[in-house]
Amino acid sequence: MKPVSDSPAAVAAAIRERRSIKQFKPDPLPEGVLEELLNIAVWAPNHGLREPWRFIAFQGDGSRFLAEAAFSFVKRAFADPEVAAKRKEYISNIPLTLLVVMPEDPRQREWDEDYAAVSALVQNFQLAAWEKGIGTIWKTDPYLYAPEFRSKVGVKLGEKIVAMLHAGYPEIIPDSRPRTDAAARLQIVAHYPEDGIID
């Protein structure tokens, strides 16, 4: 099989080097980049090829609308109006925010599979963006669960917001937050267990 990249370690490097970005430059993303990244991300594994996702993107004045919609909830959630106003300004100024939405299948197994598939898609998107010098952060802010916010931004009953992804060119790239060596969490079963049960 032909390698997909000139650099065989490109995927590993993107995985290790990606950082969640909170501070963005104001520059918008070039035309077409969002669609390009999404068309990479949709190659995520998904059971039954259900492709259980759709996307709502906010940019420009759309970001201001998103901030207003969030703020109507945030206003009540924060005792300090200054903190709330800062949060609103922060969201308004983000070059691109993507809501990644999935249908909530009433069957547990399908729901789990779909949530897993959409999570894989989100990570694909983050890695593909990083490769282009675009930073992202996956957010699960509390207002994403507020019916008032959900209906304002066009999320239907029976849909779940899996991720709010902010994206843009990084202003600040934080240091890495090291991970525990996987060996510490790894159990290898290489012999048939004597009691027929693994401890």
Ligand SMILES: Cc1cc2nc3c(=O)[nH]c(=O)nc-3n(C[C@H](O)[C@H](O)[C@H](O)COP(=O)(O)O)c2cc1C
């Ligand atoms: C499902 C999920 C939800 C997250 N929600 C938030 C969030 O609400 N706020 C936030 O600051 N970061 C959030 N993050 C980002 C993590 O905080 C971040 O991945 C972690 O700190 C590790 O940093 P890194 O991504 O730079 O390696 C979320 C990540 C995941 C996977």
